[in-house]
Amino acid sequence: MANVSEAEKHSTVKDWVLEYSDSLYTRALNRTSSVEIAEDLVQETFLAAFAAFDGFQNKSNIKTWLTSILNNKIIDHYRNKSNRHQSLDQLEEDKAFNMTDSMFNMNGEWNSGNQNSIWEDEKHLLDDEDFNATMKLCMDDLPVKWRLAISSKYLLEKETAEICQELGLSTSNYWQIMHRAKLLLKKCIEMHWKI
Incomplete structure (x- = not known):
């Protein structure tokens, strides 16, 4: 113009x-x-x-x-x-890694208590106001970098390479963060969402 x-x-x-x-x-x-x-x-x-x-x-x-x-x-x-909260965020990430590690047995398989029937009707979850409120709270509990990775991928629909560049992550670290963030979100939602 x-x-x-x-x-x-x-x-x-x-x-x-x-x-x-x-x-x-x-x-x-x-x-x-x-x-x-x-x-x-x-x-x-x-x-x-x-x-x-x-x-x-x-x-x-x-x-x-x-x-x-x-x-x-x-x-x-x-x-x-x-950047301002990097050391605190590292503690959050370490805690989050430890939490997700407990979801698996020594063979890397799901612990039997980690499967929940609330996910069977997943098509209607985003229409549920209580679910969305719980999801938002659980997202806010993620370490900052994990929340940014999830938000960039699923809300902003960015490509992996772009997210890795913006967050200063290697591709393998990005996928590990995505996997663990999803596990924590799943666990948090199962603990806090009232069906």
Whole structure:
């Protein structure tokens, strides 16, 4: 959008704020579980869009472009948070590894008590409000890097290579984290979800 006056740029971004704030805020809130952080990320998204306004070339629609900026802001938020809490997160990861190890016997097979019938009707789980609330709580309990890996894969639908690059993981470490995160989510949901 080259050759646009400052007044036109301000007016256009103001229109975007009015039109897209709610959907961006909902996305940010779903990814961060914090009203304050979601508000800050949406504000940062519009500031970044304003700064990059002249570079936007209408190759995608505005909402897609803004959502992409927001997704990057969310990743940056968690990356910064992860860097600040790396030693604490390492303790969380060690604890999580120990918890998942206890789910298997010496031969690497499931312990007999680790299978639950609640997963038999999995097609309807995402329609259940209680399940979704429990899932959100369980996601919040994961170590930060594990939560980012799961969210990037299943909520943001990113490719493995991109997630590994963003989180500084090797491919094998990524798959190990994904596997163990799913195990912890399963265990947490089974313990806390009231059917």
